[in-house]
Every structure is written in C-alpha cells, then in structure tokens.
Amino acid sequence: MQTEVKFAGFGGQGILLSAKLLAYAAMKQGYQVAWIPSYGPEMRGGTAYCTVVISDKLIGSPIIKSPSHLVAMNRPSLEKFDDTVKPGGIVFINASLIPVRSQRKDVVELAIPVNDIAIEAGSVRAANIVALAAFAAKSKLVDLDLLKKCIKEEFAAKPKIIPLNMDAFDRGVAAAQA
Amino acid sequence: MAKVLMKGNEAIGEAAIRAGCLNYFAYPITPQSEVAEYLSKRLPEVGGTFLQGESEVAVGYMIFGASGAGERVMTTSSSPGISLMSEALSYIAAAHCPAVFVNIVRGGPGLGGILPSQGDYFQATKGGGHGDYHLLVLAPDGVQEAVEMTMQAFTLAEKYRNPVMVMGDGMIGQMMEPVEFPDDLKTEPTNKDAWATNGMSTRKSKTPNLVKSLFLDSAELNRNNLDLKAKYEQMKKEDVQYELYNADGDYQILIASYGTMSRVCRTAIDMLKAEGIEAAMFRPKTLFPFPEKQVYDAAVKDSCKCVISIEMSMGQMVEDVQRCVMGKKPVEFYGECGGEIPSPEKIIEIVKELIG
Numbered sequence: 452m453q454t455e456v457k458f459a460g461f462g463g464q465g466i467l468l469s470a471k472l473l474a475y476a477a478m479k480q481g482y483q484v485a486w487i488p489s490y491g492p493e494m495r496g497g498t499a500y501c502t503v504v505i506s507d508k509l510i511g512s513p514i515i516k517s518p519s520h521l522v523a524m525n526r527p528s529l530e531k532f533d534d535t536v537k538p539g540g541i542v543f544i545n546a547s548l549i550p551v552r553s554q555r556k557d558v559v560e561l562a563i564p565v566n567d568i569a570i571e572a573g574s575v576r577a578a579n580i581v582a583l584a585a586f587a588a589k590s591k592l593v594d595l596d597l598l599k600k601c602i603k604e605e606f607a608a609k610p611k612i613i614p615l616n617m618d619a620f621d622r623g624v625a626a627a628q629a
Numbered sequence: 630m631a632k633v634l635m636k637g638n639e640a641i642g643e644a645a646i647r648a649g650c651l652n653y654f655a656y657p658i659t660p661q662s663e664v665a666e667y668l669s670k671r672l673p674e675v676g677g678t679f680l681q682g683e684s685e686v687a688v689g690y691m692i693f694g695a696s697g698a699g700e701r702v703m704t705t706s707s708s709p710g711i712s713l714m715s716e717a718l719s720y721i722a723a724a725h726c727p728a729v730f731v732n733i734v735r736g737g738p739g740l741g742g743i744l745p746s747q748g749d750y751f752q753a754t755k756g757g758g759h760g761d762y763h764l765l766v767l768a769p770d771g772v773q774e775a776v777e778m779t780m781q782a783f784t785l786a787e788k789y790r791n792p793v794m795v796m797g798d799g800m801i802g803q804m805m806e807p808v809e810f811p812d813d814l815k816t817e818p819t820n821k822d823a824w825a826t827n828g829m830s831t832r833k834s835k836t837p838n839l840v841k842s843l844f845l846d847s848a849e850l851n852r853n854n855l856d857l858k859a860k861y862e863q864m865k866k867e868d869v870q871y872e873l874y875n876a877d878g879d880y881q882i883l884i885a886s887y888g889t890m891s892r893v894c895r896t897a898i899d900m901l902k903a904e905g906i907e908a909a910m911f912r913p914k915t916l917f918p919f920p921e922k923q924v925y926d927a928a929v930k931d932s933c934k935c936v937i938s939i940e941m942s943m944g945q946m947v948e949d950v951q952r953c954v955m956g957k958k959p960v961e962f963y964g965e966c967g968g969e970i971p972s973p974e975k976i977i978e979i980v981k982e983l984i985g
Contacts, residue, residue, distance in 0.1 A: 471805065475634050478807050484634070486805035490660060491744050491968060511896030513800055513889065514970050 452507050454592060455515045459500035459532055460524025460545070465579030469522070470501040472583060472605060476598040477505040485510045498527055505592060522586050523549065524565075524579070543586045545578070561589050563626045569619055577619035584623030595624060632807040637772045637797065638663035638705075640808050641731055642671060644779035645703045648814040650729070651677035652702040654691040656684060656710060659743040660799035661733035664705040685710040689717025696726040697840035699818055699825030701783055705731035707799075708749050709740060711757065718792055719758025723842035723853065727786035727818070730764070731779065731795045733802040736967040744968020745799035745889055750945035753796050754917040761854050763861050764794045765868065766916040768887045772806035774914075780814055785868060787818045789860050796916065798941065799968070800889040861918070870914035871923050874898060879932035880909035881984045883958075885924060885950045886939045887913050889970070894939055897976035908980055909933075916946070921953045928954045934984055937961040941970055 458470040467488055474486040485504040502515045520541040523529035526549045529542070536542055538557040547566030563585050569578040580602065587598050599620055606613050635643070642664045645653065653672055655665045665681065672679040682688035688704050692714075695702040706714060711732045721728055734749045736742040753766045765785055769775040775797055782793040818825075822832050826840050844850035875898050876883075886894045891912045898908045911927050913920050928936045928950075936958050938947035947962040954960050963979050965971050 471634070474805065478632065478634055484807060486634070487800070488803055490799070490803050491742075509895075510806075510892070511899065512893040512973050513804055514893055514972060516972060 453510070454505045454520070455518040456503045456505070456520045456522065456586075456590075456592070457500060457515070457518040457532055457535075458503070458522045458524070459498065459528030462499045464499070464524045465576070466499045466524060467501050468605070469579040469583040470503045472598065472601050473587065473593065474503045474505070475605075476593040476601045477503070479597055479601065480593055482507060483510050485513055487513050487515070498525075498531075500528065500532075520586070520590060522582055524582060525549065526551065529553070541586065541590055543582065543589070545582060547578075559589075561585065561627065563623070565623065568622050568626060572619040572622055573615045577616055580616045580619040581623035581626070584620040585627035588624040588627035632809050634805050635772060635808050636663060636803065636805045637775050638733065638802040639667040640772050640776050641705065641779050641795070641797075641802075642667035643810070644776040645729070646671055646675055646677070647810055648701070648780040648783040649817075650701045650703050650783060651675065652695045652700050653677065653704065654680045654682055654688045654695070654702070655704050655706065656682050656688050658707045658710045660735055660745075661705050661707050661731070661802050663802070664731070664733075685713035686716070689714035692728050692730075693717050693721050693724070693726065696721060696728040697724065697826050699821035699827040701818060703729040703731065703783075705733065707733045707735045708737050708746070711749065711752065715752070715757035717758075718764065719760050719762055720842045721792050722758075722762035722764070722857070723760065724840045725790040725824070725856070726792070726840060727783075727790050728792045729779070729782045729786055729795065730792055731797065734796060734798045742968055743799065745801075745941060745970065746966060746968065747798060747888060747890060747941040747945070748943075748966065749796065750916065750940070750942060753794050754919070754949070762857060763864075763917050764792050765789065765864055765918070766794045766796055767870075768796050768914060768916050769801060770888055770891050770912070771801060772804065772808050775801055776808050777811060778914075780811060783814060784816075789864065790824070791860055796888070798889050800970075865918040865921070868915060869918050869920045869923070871920035872910075872912040872914060873923075873927060874910040874912065875902065875907065876909035876911070876927060878907055880907040880930070881932060881934050882908045882980055883911055883927050883930075883933050883936045884908055884939055884976070884980070885911045885913075885936060885946065887916065887946065890939055890941050893971060893973055894976060897973040897980070900973055901977055901980060906980070906984070913946075919949050919953065924950055924953045925955065925957070928958045933958060935959040935961060937963060937979065937983060939971055939976060940964040942966060
C-alpha cells in the first residue's frame with residue numbers, strides 16, 4: 452500500500468517543513484518514506500511544492516504525477532493540482548487564502564481557514580502546522596501523538612515557539628474533526 | 630543504528646566524514662550545493678578542512694594536491710562543474726592518485742538546467758578529460774546507496790590509487806529518505822609512504838616520492854598506460870557491482886537502467902507483473918567497470934525477446950548494453966532529457982509495444 456501527499460503553496464508558507472514532518476512521523480511509525488521537493492524553475496517563481504511518499508514496501512518511482520492527496524495552501528496550487536489527485540483522495544484547501552473550491556466530485560474536500568486559525572493561536576507562521584494537523588487528523592496516515600512529538604523535536608532548538616505550534620496543532624485537529 | 634531522515638546531498642557529506650575524509654574542496658552549483666553547505670559546518674567540528682575554491686578548475690587541482698600528499702579528499706559538483714574539473718581528473722588518474730568526485734548530474738549540454746539527468750554517462754565512463762584513463766564510477770539509486778557508495782568510493786580509490794566518481798542526479802541530491810549509516814571507515818590509507826609526497830620525516834626510505842603525470846620518454850609513458858590498463862582490468866575482475874530485479878522467472882524483456890531511472894523502471898515492472906507481463910531489470914551499480922558478462926547472460930536467456938535501455942539521456946548507456954549483448958538480441962532505447970523523467974506508464978506502453 453502506497454500513499455502520496457502533495458503539499459503546495461507559496462515559498463515561505465512552510466510547505467517543505469510540513470511535508471518533512473509528515474515523512475518523519477511516518478518513518479518513525481515504521482513506513483518507508485521519501486520526501487521529494489520541487490527545486491526547479493517553478494520554485495523560483497514563488498510556488499513551492501513537495502511530495503511525500505509513504506509505503507509499506509520499498510519505494511520505487513519518486514516521480515509522482517497523480518498523488519493520493521493534495522494539501523493546497525494557496526489558489527494557484529489548487530488550480531494547478533486539483534485535477535491530478537486520485538479519485539477518493541483528500542483535497543485540502545486553505546480557505547483563508549483560497550476563495551474557490553475543488554472542481555472535482557470524486558474527492559473528499561476539506562476546506563479550513565488555516566491562516567485565521569494560526570492567527571488565533573498567536574502567529575500566522577504556524578499556518579502550516581494547522582494545515583498539517585488538520586490533514587493528518589482527516590487522513591489518519593500517521594498517529595497524531597507521534598506527529599506532535601516530531602514537531603516538538605523539530606523545534607527543539609527554539610523551545611519558545613513550541614507552545615504556539617502545539618496549540619496550532621490542536622486547533623488544526625479540532626477544525627478537521629468539527 | 631537508528632534511521633535518520635536526510636536529504637541526499639547532506640547524507641553524502643556525512644558519509645564522507647564517516648569515511649574519515651577530512652578534506653573537502655568545492656565550488657557551489659545547483660543541485661548539489663547542500664553538500665558544501667553541510668560540510669562547511671561539519672568539517673570544522675571534526676578538525677577537517679573545508680575550502681571553497683575560486684572555480685572548479687582550481688578545486689580540481691586542490692584535490693590533486695591533497696591526494697598527492699596522501700590525504701583522503703573529496704569534491705562534489707554538478708555537470709558543468711565536472712567538465713571544468715576534467716583536466717585535473719586526467720592528471721590525477723595519470724599520477725595514480727586516489728580521490729573521490731561526486732557528480733550530482735543536471736540536464737545539459739552547456740549550462741542546461743538544474744533538474745535531474747543522466748546525460749553525463751559518457752563523460753563519467755569514457756573519459757571527460759584527455760588520454761587513456763578511466764574513473765571507477767558508482768551509480769546509487771537513492772539516498773541509502775548514495776551514502777554506502779560514497780563511503781565505499783574512498784576504499785576503492787585507495788585500493789586502486791585511482792579517482793572514483795559517485796554519479797547521482799538532482800533527484801538523489803534533493804530528496805530526503807531514511808538512511809542508516811554503515812560503520813565508520815576506520816582504516817587509514819594504506820601504503821601511502823610508498824608513493825605519496827607526505828614528507829620525509831616519518832618515512833624509512835630516504836628516496837623522495839614523486840607524483841607526476843609528465844612522461845616525456847615514450848617507453849616510460851607506454852609503461853604508465855600499461856599500468857593504468859592493468860588496474861582497469863583488475864577492476865573488471867574484482868569490483869563489478871550490479872543488481873537483477875524480477876529476473877528469476879521467464880521474462881519477455883530485459884530493461885537496463887540505473888540510478889533514479891531504475892526506480893521508475895522497478896515500479897513499471899511491478900505494474901506489468903500485476904497485468905501478467907514479466908519484465909526483468911538489469912541495473913549496473915558500477916558504470917565502469919560495466920557488468921559486461923552479467924548483462925549478456927541476462928539478455929540471452931531464451932524467454933527474453935529484446936533488451937531496452939531506459940535513460941534520462943538521449944542514449945548513452947545503451948551503447949555499452951549493445952556492445953555487451955553483441956547482437957544476440959535486439960537492443961532498443963528510450964530516454965527523456967532536461968529533467969523530464971520517463972513515467973512508469975510510458976515505460977509500460979513502450980514495453981507492450983516491443984513485446985507485441
């Protein structure tokens with residue numbers, strides 16, 4: 452069984468970090484993982500995307516044209532990748548920045564205003580953690596407590612921002628379950 | 630040891646440290662600059678030397694200098710940078726010096742692009758620089774192998790006193806995968822007092838060593854070429870590495886591929902199997918010495934109708950495959966360039982066309 456998650460957004464929205472945290476938690480849970488960033492010219496234009504592959508066996512092709520799920524943090528990302536998601540997958544939409552919705556009828560849409568929730572938690576910079584938590588809660592790809600632990604570990608060198616990110620995480624989970 | 634999640638470029642840097650390499654000289658270029666970034670921080674921590682050269686040409690000769698002095702040394706670059714280092718590579722090979730060069734290949738020719746490619750196969754295996762020389766070339770298919778092969782590269786470089794290249798691509802450099810580091814390489818470069826210009830004070834012999842690539846006497850130069858040739862023949866006997874995938878049963882087609890491309894082929898082979906079509910893969914892990922007999926044996930199997938080399942190039946390794954299969958089976962080719970990578974679906978389509 453293999454699952455692929457594409458994270459996409461503007462440079463600076465923490466796409467690469469969200470993806471890395473998911474990959475890290477899945478690795479800790481015993482899965483094979485790969486984290487594949489876009490580093491080409493499109494990145495230089497401001498859009499960043501990154502694919503995480505999670506599998507119970509050795510990962511073959513790192514080239515993923517149609518991911519199982521999409522986490523879209525801005526409108527261009529949704530418009531660019533909406534069509535590529537496999538039927539039945541989750542299309543996660545950052546409703547704070549994306550006024551439109553998925554054009555698909557065969558996916559599970561989850562629209563959450565992650566920027567607004569992050570601001571409530573204390574900083575818009577935690578929007579990626581809100582999104583990651585909400586997506587993880589909906590997709591159940593990894594254990595939520597383990598993922599939370601991985602986030603703590605990631606921010607170990609900056610202990611001041613851990614409470615903010617923990618709060619952002621909990622709010623993200625709550626929003627997905629609401 | 631626990632697995633860590635690391636980017637290929639950083640893992641290659643860490644592998645060099647664990648292989649006891651305390652000298653790293655480089656000039657930054659995408660998509661491998663993270664190796665330099667990582668080692669600029671790590672090397673001072675372990676008492677090593679990180680030096681950014683003023684150009685790749687300079688770096689090539691810094692490597693020659695350290696290597697000639699018997700030091701374990703590495704550089705990393707990407708395609709255009711390796712072209713600039715190729716003169717030094719020829720000198721280092723001619724002078725029988727061990728050194729490790731990592732090429733995280735990007736699309737070419739010229740400045741090309743920054744996305745993954747396998748367009749430097751000819752450069753890596755057939756020369757690059759001038760004269761009769763070869764590098765020993767290792768081709769990892771992911772971050773774990775990039776680590777193992779980088780460490781192994783030092784041992785092989787010292788075994789043969791020959792430059793060794795680890796040839797990855799932008800995908801391997803940029804992606805993160807779980808890595809388990811092998812045990813640290815504890816051995817010192819052996820027998821370096823016999824050849825390296827490492828100073829007279831600790832040495833028993835009173836004759837100074839000379840590291841050189843100039844042989845004006847024709848017989849002497851011929852002898853140096855014969856010595857080099859003998860090493861390449863020994864590599865072919867002792868250090869060929871390869872993998873066969875899904876090759877135990879009766880397969881209809883043999884796919885030859887290496888590096889990142891081989892992972893896509895692996896996926897395609899699994900998908901074909903699910904449809905009842907048997908395809909096998911031949912994956913050289915050493916591009917030089919090329920697994921000549923192994924690809925021949927896999928190709929001539931009765932059930933195998935044809936061989937196809939699939940590459941992120943316009944057809945380079947295919948020439949080695951054709952050479953080794955010696956016309957016993959048709960050898961086809963498919964490739965894409967510039968950062969485009971043939972998809973599993975495309976490979977399946979081609980395979981179905983070929984086997985009818």
